[in-house]
Amino acid sequence: MDQLLSVGVDGVIYSAWLFTAALGLTLIYGVMKIVNVTHGSFYALGAYAAASLTGAWLARGYPPMLSYLVLLAAALLVSVVVAPLIERAILRYMYAKDEVVILLITYALFLVLEDVIKLVWGVNPYYIAQPYALLGSFTVGGLAHPTYNLILVVLALVSGLGLAWMLNRTRVGKLLLAVIHDPEVSRAMGINVNRYYLVTFTFGSMLAALAGAFTAPTVSVVPGLGVEIIVLSFAVVVIGGLGSLPGAALGAVIVGMVRSLSVHYMPQVELFVIYFVMAMVLAFRPRGLFSLAEPRKI
Amino acid sequence: MKKLLAALAAAALAHGAYAQNTIKVGVVTFLSGPAAAPFGVPARNAAEFVAEALNKGGAPKPYEKRGFGGANLELVFVDEAGSTTTQVTEYRNLVQRANVDLVIGYVSSGNCLAIAPVAEELKKLTNFFDCGTPRIFEDASYNYVFRTSPTATMDSVGAALYVRDAKPSVKSIAGINQNYAWGQDSWGDFEAAMKVLVPNVEVKTSQMPKLFAGQYNAEISALLSAKPDVIHSSFWNGDLEALILQGGPRGLMKQSLTILTTGETAMHKLSAQIPDGTVLGARGPFGPYAPKNSYNDWFLAGYVAKYKEQPNYASYQMAQAFLGVKLAWEKAQDANGGKRPTNEQVGAALTGSTFEGPGGTVRMAIGKGHQAIMETVYGQTKLDKGKLTVVNVKRYSAEQVNPPEGIKSADWIKNGFKAK
Numbered sequence: 118m119d120q121l122l123s124v125g126v127d128g129v130i131y132s133a134w135l136f137t138a139a140l141g142l143t144l145i146y147g148v149m150k151i152v153n154v155t156h157g158s159f160y161a162l163g164a165y166a167a168a169s170l171t172g173a174w175l176a177r178g179y180p181p182m183l184s185y186l187v188l189l190a191a192a193l194l195v196s197v198v199v200a201p202l203i204e205r206a207i208l209r210y211m212y213a214k215d216e217v218v219i220l221l222i223t224y225a226l227f228l229v230l231e232d233v234i235k236l237v238w239g240v241n242p243y244y245i246a247q248p249y250a251l252l253g254s255f256t257v258g259g260l261a262h263p264t265y266n267l268i269l270v271v272l273a274l275v276s277g278l279g280l281a282w283m284l285n286r287t288r289v290g291k292l293l294l295a296v297i298h299d300p301e302v303s304r305a306m307g308i309n310v311n312r313y314y315l316v317t318f319t320f321g322s323m324l325a326a327l328a329g330a331f332t333a334p335t336v337s338v339v340p341g342l343g344v345e346i347i348v349l350s351f352a353v354v355v356i357g358g359l360g361s362l363p364g365a366a367l368g369a370v371i372v373g374m375v376r377s378l379s380v381h382y383m384p385q386v387e388l389f390v391i392y393f394v395m396a397m398v399l400a401f402r403p404r405g406l407f408s409l410a411e412p413r414k415i
Numbered sequence: 416m417k418k419l420l421a422a423l424a425a426a427a428l429a430h431g432a433y434a435q436n437t438i439k440v441g442v443v444t445f446l447s448g449p450a451a452a453p454f455g456v457p458a459r460n461a462a463e464f465v466a467e468a469l470n471k472g473g474a475p476k477p478y479e480k481r482g483f484g485g486a487n488l489e490l491v492f493v494d495e496a497g498s499t500t501t502q503v504t505e506y507r508n509l510v511q512r513a514n515v516d517l518v519i520g521y522v523s524s525g526n527c528l529a530i531a532p533v534a535e536e537l538k539k540l541t542n543f544f545d546c547g548t549p550r551i552f553e554d555a556s557y558n559y560v561f562r563t564s565p566t567a568t569m570d571s572v573g574a575a576l577y578v579r580d581a582k583p584s585v586k587s588i589a590g591i592n593q594n595y596a597w598g599q600d601s602w603g604d605f606e607a608a609m610k611v612l613v614p615n616v617e618v619k620t621s622q623m624p625k626l627f628a629g630q631y632n633a634e635i636s637a638l639l640s641a642k643p644d645v646i647h648s649s650f651w652n653g654d655l656e657a658l659i660l661q662g663g664p665r666g667l668m669k670q671s672l673t674i675l676t677t678g679e680t681a682m683h684k685l686s687a688q689i690p691d692g693t694v695l696g697a698r699g700p701f702g703p704y705a706p707k708n709s710y711n712d713w714f715l716a717g718y719v720a721k722y723k724e725q726p727n728y729a730s731y732q733m734a735q736a737f738l739g740v741k742l743a744w745e746k747a748q749d750a751n752g753g754k755r756p757t758n759e760q761v762g763a764a765l766t767g768s769t770f771e772g773p774g775g776t777v778r779m780a781i782g783k784g785h786q787a788i789m790e791t792v793y794g795q796t797k798l799d800k801g802k803l804t805v806v807n808v809k810r811y812s813a814e815q816v817n818p819p820e821g822i823k824s825a826d827w828i829k830n831g832f833k834a835k
Binding site for chain 1: 446447448449451452455456594620621622623624625627628629630632633634636637639640652653656657660661663664665666684685687688
């Protein structure tokens with residue numbers, strides 16, 4: 118029983134982390150139809166910015182409890198500066214091109230940003246371990262878990278529910294849904310679609326940076342950090358259905374729980390099981406679990 | 416016109432003299448990617464420091480001659496990041512385009528396995544400074560390929576011996592290792608060695624997460640639930656650091672005696688996060704385990720003065736790779752009447768040689784004289800006035816932790832190795 122509880126807790130924590138990272142990817146695809154590989158770069162940029170700013174904050178002896186706000190600020194800062202720059206300077210000229218071409222462009226940008234990160238931060242690792250241990254731990258099923266992990270769960274809930282609320286309950290959200298449904302008609306109806314693209318790309322990248330910033334205290338921040346997350350995020354959004362918010366949530370929960378079960382009961386298949394689930398979903402639902410019927414356009 | 420011809424002739428002569436007085440060494444190590452910080456950059460720094468110091472002359476005897484036999488060293492660095500195919504192409508470029516005289520390098524075992532036959536084909540003296548797989552000289556035989564650092568077998572057997580000595584009551588073990596050749600081989604050797612030392616030892620769990628997975632909460636829970644007496648990990652780089660950062664606050668290293676075979680690379684950076692009592696390895700007598708000798712004094716002081724940080728085991732391995740080749744080069748040059756030796760002559764001098772370095776005695780004793788053996792050392796961490804130190808240090812002789820000539824590591828361990 119204790120072990121099942123532990124599987125549940127580990128699964129929820131991993132799912133929350135994955136969901137926060139994958140949410141922006143699915144949002145950007147939903148609105149802009151871009152399979153955005155630079156998402157991994159924003160995750161890494163968030164982590165590096167958080168490590169630098171929080172490290173400086175703690176080194177100056179400022180209150181450690183406020184370091185969580187610094188993590189948040191770092192993610193916001195880096196995404197608000199870099200994402201609009203990329204969208205305005207490069208991506209907006211590419212929207213007319215095929216999805217595959219845009220994917221290749223974002224991949225190229227990902228490689229460029231990897232090198233930019235090395236130029237700015239070098240190749241040595243950065244650590245900000247203090248926020249991880251600061252909140253103590255809670256016990257479930259006889260095992261201690263750092264309370265910090267609950268922040269990841271809260272972050273996922275706030276991001277997911279906040280985005281769902283914004284899309285369904287606000288004027289901006291409804292206009293965005295119109296853009297998602299048909300950008301051409303939206304443009305004809307007077308919606309500034311390009312502005313929505315800019316905002317969506319910035320917001321989606323901000324979610325990736327947030328995931329990176331809040332992961333930074335649990336890892337050493339090193340070059341290549343964004344590579345792993347992009348692969349996992351793709352698995353999540355493909356399982357759920359590209360562009361679907363509930364799909365990303367379900368995809369993250371499935372991957373998190375399956376991985377946790379495997380680690381506890383059959384560790385030798387841990388690597389295989391995530392992609393096996395993805396393959397099974399795609400075999401029966403090629404567009405993912407939550408893919409929506411698309412209106413045919415003549 | 417005459418002046419122009421004279422200038423050209425002078426330039427050609429100068430170039431010839433320069434080429435004669437310069438030895439181009441290809442140095443291959445990770446300069447980018449996840450392996451750069453723990454291995455690649457410390458190794459590059461060591462190569463840079465040793466080459467500069469040797470070029471100035473005045474290293475401790477018998478390394479006091481300038482460069483290699485009086486000729487200055489010129490380093491050509493190549494980044495080891497990228498696929499194995501890329502590395503083979505880069506190696507060919509180094510040899511055939513950059514015309515290096517020899518190559519020292521390679522952290523990745525996969526790269527070493529791929530480069531060895533190419534080095535043989537191109538007849539270029541190549542010294543692997545760090546990669547761990549014992550398969551290089553166990554599965555094949557080479558004339559131009561050498562490795563002046565011990566294999567990974569030593570790390571696993573040494574870890575098992577340390578566990579036996581530090582925790583004689585051990586009844587159960589568990590592992591968390593990366594799911595690729597290094598992690599699987601390390602765990603396989605450790606498990607086999609433990610079964611020799613403690614025949615009824617129970618394996619509680621063997622976690623094999625993906626390389627660079629980064630998130631280990633579930634694996635740590637599984638290890639905590641299993642409550643093994645000992646946990647073995649050959650994690651390196653960010654994975655090692657993430658395991659320490661995530662496992663420390665959850666009491667993983669307090670619950671079980673945790674042995675981190677490459678832990679030394681993290682000890683200076685995460686000194687406050689590594690719990691007391693964690694067992695750290697340095698893949699040999701390097702870093703905090705280096706013996707007191709004039710070579711270590713010279714290397715440590717020079718490296719710290721130049722880079723303002725402690726060298727780690729990758730730095731030590733790189734330094735001894737240069738020193739081993741230097742000695743062989745000069746021996747071959749002396750035998751060649753003071754003339755520049757060929758790769759074959761240097762290789763013959765290096766085969767089966769013994770030399771001293773900052774990590775102590777290196778003997779090219781196995782792999783038909785092409786593979787080094789050394790003693791190995793493990794110890795437990797203790798934070799002392801904010802500085803991480805190692806206590807309960809135990810040293811194991813080279814014969815205790817390395818197979819004898821002609822016997823494969825896996826067979827040697829299975830047949831009981833030198834358990835006593």
